[in-house]
Amino acid sequence: AIMRYAGSVSSLGGKQLYPKEAGEALKVDEFCDIVGEVFGPLGKTFAIEDETERNTTRAALVAEGGDITKWLVFIDSLLAKSSGFAVGDSLTMADICIFTGLQPLKSGLIDGFPKDCLDNYSHITKHAQMIANIP
Numbered sequence: 540a541i542m543r544y545a546g547s548v549s550s551l552g553g554k555q556l557y558p559k560e561a562g563e564a565l566k567v568d569e570f571c572d573i574v575g576e577v578f579g580p581l582g583k584t585f586a587i588e589d590e591t592e593r594n595t596t597r598a599a600l601v602a603e604g605g606d607i608t609k610w611l612v613f614i615d616s617l618l619a620k621s622s623g624f625a626v627g628d629s630l631t632m633a634d635i636c637i638f639t640g641l642q643p644l645k646s647g648l649i650d651g652f653p654k655d656c657l658d659n660y661s662h663i664t665k666h667a668q669m670i671a672n673i674p
Contacts, residue, residue: 542571546632551673554629566626570633573614574640580606584651597651601644611660614641618662623669630673637663638670 546557546567558564580600587593600607614637618625625633641663644652657663 542632542636543568551630556630556632556635558627558631563626563631567631567633567636570614570617570625571636571640573610573617574636577607577610577640577644581649590650594651597649598653601652601656607644611641611657611663615660615662618666621662623666625666630670634666634670638667642667 543557543564547555547559549556557567581597584593584596584600587596599605601611602608618637622628624630625637641657643649645654645657647654657667
């Protein structure tokens with residue numbers, strides 16, 4: 540709810556970050572919900588006390604066939620069909636959700652995730668570079 544509110548009262552270049560049009564708003568919500576799904580499998584790893592086991596479990600999440608991998612493949616495939624921005628032709632909350640939700644996986648801030656874990660997803664990588672360069 541807060542994300543939708545913030546996006547509806549914020550704009551960039553005269554365009555709201557949360558679209559008024561219902562179909563585009565639905566697509567923004569879809570992206571943000573999908574990014575949220577990434578954190579389900581990750582959340583379970585915080586209960587693992589043994590550091591080696593926790594890191595091994597996290598690395599497996601982004602390895603081939605991993606529980607997070609399926610979501611990354613899906614997000615990458617959706618971005619492949621986009622204009623570069625996730626929804627429409629300008630920045631939306633979907634872009635912000637994708638960028639802020641996925642970049643921590645490769646940042647080194649969360650132990651156990653290889654820093655190259657997003658490198659195989661060309662559209663996620665291209666999207667991240669584009670969003671990072673918006674002033």
